[in-house]
Structures are given as C-alpha cells and as structure tokens.
Amino acid sequence: MPDKFDAIVVGAGAAGLAAAYKMAGEGLSVVVIERGDYPGAKNVMGGVLYRSAMEELIPEFWKEAPLQRPVVEQRFWLMDSQSAVTTSYKAQEWAREPYNCFTVFRGQFDQWFARKCAEAGAIIINETLVESCIVENGRVVGVRTNRPEGDLYANVVVLADGVNSMLSKQLGFHKEWEPRQVALAVMEELKLPSEVIEERFNLDPGMGATIEIYGDSTLGMVGTAFIYTNKEHISIGVGALLSQIRQRKVRPYELLEYLKSHPMVRPLIKNGKPVEYYAHLIPEGGYNAVPQLVGNGVVVVGDAAQLVNGIHREGSNLAVTSGRLAAEAIIRAHKMGAFTARELSTYEENLRNSFVMKDLKKYKNASHLLETNPQYLNEYIPFTNMALHEMLTVDGISKWQKQKTIKERVLQQRSLFSLGKDLYKAWKAVK
Ligand SMILES: Cc1cc2nc3c(=O)[nH]c(=O)nc-3n(C[C@H](O)[C@H](O)[C@H](O)COP(=O)(O)OP(=O)(O)OC[C@H]3O[C@@H](n4cnc5c(N)ncnc54)[C@H](O)[C@@H]3O)c2cc1C
Structure with missing residues (x-):
C-alpha cells in the first residue's frame, strides 16, 4: 500500500465505483473503502x-455485466383501493442494442463493477x-478508518457514502436530513420461474417490464410503489416520505403487505417465494437539498449529495454521472498539481451544466407540492378511477347521466376554482 494515494473513494456504490473506475483508468492511484x-452487500435498488x-464509462458494458432483463415496457398505475387506471409505453427499440435500461441486482452488479x-x-x-475525514489546516488530507493503524492519506477524498452521508455532515456540508428530505423504502424479491414471469407480464423471453404505482399503494402518502421483472424474481417495493410515515404511524412492512394483497397486484406475484x-x-x-459539493481536498457525489430524481425514479444514473464528473475534475486538478476547492470546483460547474442538476432544478418544487397538497394523490386518483368506473360500467344508465353524476361527485369535494388552481400548480411544478 502506498503511503499516500492520489484519491480515496469512500463507498463502493454506483457513484464511488464510477469515480474510481475513471480515475484508475487515467493512471491515478486510487483506493476504494467499503x-x-x-461491494453491493449493503446497496439496495429496485x-x-x-x-x-x-456507457459513458464502459462502452457496451451490457455484453459482460450481470444484468437481469432489458426493460421494454414501462407501465404506470393510478391505484385506488379496488381498481387502477393504467397506462404503459412499450418500445421494440428498447429490446435491441444499445437498449434503454435494465433491471439489475445491485449485489451482483456492484461486485462486477468493483472488479472492473x-x-x-x-x-x-x-x-x-x-x-471521519482527516482535516489539516482546513483541508481534507485523508480518512480515519475503524482498522488499527487505519489512517489513509490522499490528495483528494471522494465522499460516495450514500444517503446517510455521515462524512459530509461531519464536515459541515449539510445538517442532518429532515424526515421530509428522505423516503423510507421497503422491498422484497419474490422467486418465480422465468416463463411464469413472461406469461404474467406479456413479455418475450428475456425481456422485462416495470410498473410504477401511485395513490393507494402508499395510502396516499408522497411516494410510489414498484414492481420490476428480473430473470427469475419479481422485485416489489414501496416507499414514502419518512415524515409522513412517522406522522401516520405506518409500519413500512405493513405498507408492503398491503400492496401485495391488492387485487391488481396479487395475481402478478401469486406463488412468488420471498427470498430477500x-x-x-x-x-x-431534490435540488433545494443539494449540499456543498466541493471543499479543499474533498468532493461529494451520488446519494450523499441528494442526487436523486424521485419523479422519474432515477438515482443510479445520477450517481454514476456525478462520480464520473468528479473524477474528471480530480484528473484535471492532478495535472495542475493543486487540490483546493477552487481547482475541484469544475466538478460542481460540470454537474450544474449536466442533465443531473438541470433535471433536479426542473422538478425542484414537485415533491413539496405533493406533500402540501395531498389532494393530488388522495382525491384526484380516486376521482379518475371513479370516472372510468362510471363510464365503463354498462348498466342501462345514459352516458349523459353518468357524466352528470361524475361532475357532481367531483364538485362535492372540490370547487371549479380549486380544480383550476390545482391544475395550474401541477403544471407549474413540472413544466
Ligand atoms: C428501494 C430503492 C429502489 C431504488 N430504485 C432505483 C431504480 O430503480 N433506479 C435508479 O436509478 N435508482 C434507484 N434507487 C436509487 C439508487 O439506488 C441510488 O440513487 C444509488 O444507489 C446511489 O448510489 P451511491 O453510490 O450514491 O450510494 P450507494 O449505492 O448507497 O452506495 C454507498 C456505499 O457507501 C458505503 N458506505 C457508506 N458509509 C460508509 C463509510 N462510512 N465507510 C465505508 N463505506 C461506506 C455503503 O456500504 C455503500 O456501499 C433506489 C433506491 C432504493 C432504496
């Protein structure tokens, strides 16, 4: 082991491994501490x-990485207690190289990525x-580990320690996350034969589908549930803002059991054997919670920097991109031979110019809007289900009458003015 490294990466998740791969590839001496x-033992993803x-890092990685299924169809459900309004998009193009996305098990994928x-x-x-980080004269110069004689030194430390982000908090880059700034998610892997998965999800052999579920799946709390197809497992999970889970005194595993017993979900997972x-x-x-990203001798990447786009359930790609951009800034600083916040600030600059910060900025008010306006999940999703139920139930009542009934029921709960206002606010939050 050298006395001093060019870079220490804390955390062998998507962000840390991306940074390490890029820097090591450019000849920097890098150590990753997990x-x-x-790697992947503690990492959870749908x-x-x-x-x-x-692919920016490893061209055609899908030819060798342990992936589950390329996703060819993305479904969306607006769920009420006994029904769901569903929509989906399926693309044949996603069934061919270079694909769009894949289901993965992080335990397998991260180990492969670490080997790379x-x-x-x-x-x-x-x-x-x-x-902790070792700080000398206002500059991070290394890390202290729980091993005897476990201090390690480097020009730069990359904090890729995930959502809890203890180390950047110690440095004063952010305060303890508030319960409304994190969601608590629980999930299970259910084992099923691949042919059964393909039949139930209407898939060609080897292809995959995802379902994102809103509304009753979280009992109206801000969050989503999901069902993803793997080769021989279905991943099913649900997550909601920690603040609301606490407020409602809901036990997360009860939320998952509730989802699994929903009449829309039950047939898809029938006989699935829980294995994890x-x-x-x-x-x-989101955008408003992104902490200080750069200091003297230190950068923060991935979940540790709150880089997750909850609206599009994207996190891994933001983690990998931030890791890569941080590595590029460190490589540049290495060439200059200086590692203060000024040299490393190209990371922040490039992150702000990338889709990562642009997307977070676009949706910066969306989560807060849902949190402070529960009617979007608690009223509008049931309205949509009720309206379709009315119109599609054939019972001899005229469609004019049905339309009138729908309108009356909606207006009993919300005035035309508040409907218009809610529509405007929703448009403003996602425009
Ligand atoms: C249930 C769930 C479903 C998700 N689904 C999706 C999805 O479908 N698609 C998507 O793109 N994203 C998804 N995400 C988000 C995605 O998993 C994260 O955004 C991504 O993993 C972040 O990568 P990271 O490297 O920043 O953090 P992590 O992957 O959490 O890695 C952090 C690493 O740091 C290590 N570590 C932490 N502290 C220390 C320390 N002090 N010393 C040493 N090591 C340390 C941890 O053990 C871990 O290995 C999901 C997340 C969850 C929880």
Whole structure:
C-alpha cells in the first residue's frame, strides 16, 4: 500500500465505483473503502439501471455485466383501493442494442463493477468503515478508518457514502436530513420461474417490464410503489416520505403487505417465494437539498449529495454521472498539481451544466407540492378511477347521466376554482 494515494473513494456504490473506475483508468492511484463485506452487500435498488450513464464509462458494458432483463415496457398505475387506471409505453427499440435500461441486482452488479475498477488499477478494501475525514489546516488530507493503524492519506477524498452521508455532515456540508428530505423504502424479491414471469407480464423471453404505482399503494402518502421483472424474481417495493410515515404511524412492512394483497397486484406475484427483504432510505430533498459539493481536498457525489430524481425514479444514473464528473475534475486538478476547492470546483460547474442538476432544478418544487397538497394523490386518483368506473360500467344508465353524476361527485369535494388552481400548480411544478 502506498503511503499516500492520489484519491480515496469512500463507498463502493454506483457513484464511488464510477469515480474510481475513471480515475484508475487515467493512471491515478486510487483506493476504494467499503464498509460492507463486499461491494453491493449493503446497496439496495429496485432496480432499474440506465444504459447511457454507464456507457459513458464502459462502452457496451451490457455484453459482460450481470444484468437481469432489458426493460421494454414501462407501465404506470393510478391505484385506488379496488381498481387502477393504467397506462404503459412499450418500445421494440428498447429490446435491441444499445437498449434503454435494465433491471439489475445491485449485489451482483456492484461486485462486477468493483472488479472492473480493480482491473483498471484501483485497490478495493472491504469490511472497513470510514469514521471521519482527516482535516489539516482546513483541508481534507485523508480518512480515519475503524482498522488499527487505519489512517489513509490522499490528495483528494471522494465522499460516495450514500444517503446517510455521515462524512459530509461531519464536515459541515449539510445538517442532518429532515424526515421530509428522505423516503423510507421497503422491498422484497419474490422467486418465480422465468416463463411464469413472461406469461404474467406479456413479455418475450428475456425481456422485462416495470410498473410504477401511485395513490393507494402508499395510502396516499408522497411516494410510489414498484414492481420490476428480473430473470427469475419479481422485485416489489414501496416507499414514502419518512415524515409522513412517522406522522401516520405506518409500519413500512405493513405498507408492503398491503400492496401485495391488492387485487391488481396479487395475481402478478401469486406463488412468488420471498427470498430477500430490504429496507433503505432514498434522498428526496431534490435540488433545494443539494449540499456543498466541493471543499479543499474533498468532493461529494451520488446519494450523499441528494442526487436523486424521485419523479422519474432515477438515482443510479445520477450517481454514476456525478462520480464520473468528479473524477474528471480530480484528473484535471492532478495535472495542475493543486487540490483546493477552487481547482475541484469544475466538478460542481460540470454537474450544474449536466442533465443531473438541470433535471433536479426542473422538478425542484414537485415533491413539496405533493406533500402540501395531498389532494393530488388522495382525491384526484380516486376521482379518475371513479370516472372510468362510471363510464365503463354498462348498466342501462345514459352516458349523459353518468357524466352528470361524475361532475357532481367531483364538485362535492372540490370547487371549479380549486380544480383550476390545482391544475395550474401541477403544471407549474413540472413544466
Ligand atoms: C428501494 C430503492 C429502489 C431504488 N430504485 C432505483 C431504480 O430503480 N433506479 C435508479 O436509478 N435508482 C434507484 N434507487 C436509487 C439508487 O439506488 C441510488 O440513487 C444509488 O444507489 C446511489 O448510489 P451511491 O453510490 O450514491 O450510494 P450507494 O449505492 O448507497 O452506495 C454507498 C456505499 O457507501 C458505503 N458506505 C457508506 N458509509 C460508509 C463509510 N462510512 N465507510 C465505508 N463505506 C461506506 C455503503 O456500504 C455503500 O456501499 C433506489 C433506491 C432504493 C432504496
């Protein structure tokens, strides 16, 4: 082990491994420190991995990475207690190279990604917790680990320690996340034969589908549920803002059981044998919660920097992209031989010019809008279900009468003025 590295990466998740791969590939000496038994051991994702961000790093990675299924169809359900209004988009183009996205198991994928980093020259140290950054004269110069004689030194430390982000909090880059800035998600892997999955989801052999579910699946709390198809497993999960879970005193596993017993969901997962159960936080603070990203000798990437687009359930691609951009800034600083916040600030600049910060900015008020206006999930989704139920139930009542009934029921709960106002606010939050 060298006395000092060019870079230390804390956390072998999507963001940390992306940074390590890029820097090691450019010849920098890099060590990745991971607290889990192996990379991916502690990482949870639904999980849809997007092709484009990974491909920037490893062209045609899908030819060798352990992936589950390319996703060819994305479905969306607006769920009420006994029904759902559903829509979907299916593209044949997504069934062919270069694909759009894939379902993955992070336990497998992260181990493969870490092997690629090691092949590129990075050292991966598992089962080691970084307890703090070593700061000298206002500059991060290394990390203190829980191993005896476990101090390591480097020109730059990349904080890729995930959503809890203990280290950047210690540095004063942000305060403890508020419960409304994180969602608590629980999920299960259910084992089923691949032919059964393909038949139930109407898929060609080897192809995959995703379902995102809004409304009753979270009992109206801000969040979503999901069902993703893997080769021989279905991932099913649900997450909602921690603040609302606490307020409503809901137990997360009860939320998952409720979802699994819904009449729309039950047939899809019938006889699925539970093999794994996970619970994990997801950053939900969005643009307004992004902390300080750069300091002297240090950068923050991925979930640790709140880089998750909850509206589009994108996190892994933001993590990989931020890791890559941080690495590019460090490589540049390495050439200049200086590692203060000024040299490293090209990371922040490039992140702000990338889709990462632009997308977070676009949706910066969306989560807050749903949190402060529960009617979007609690009233409008049931209205939509009720309206379609009325119009599509053939019972001898005229469609004029049905339309009148729908209108009356909606107006009993919301005035025309508040409907217009809600529509405007929703448009403003996503425009
Ligand atoms: C239930 C769920 C479903 C999701 N679904 C999707 C999805 O479908 N698509 C998508 O794109 N995103 C999804 N996400 C989000 C996505 O998983 C994250 O955005 C992404 O994993 C972030 O990567 P990261 O490297 O920043 O953090 P992580 O992947 O969490 O990695 C952080 C790593 O740091 C390690 N670590 C932490 N602290 C220390 C320390 N002090 N010392 C040493 N090691 C440490 C951890 O063990 C971990 O390996 C989902 C998240 C959850 C919870």
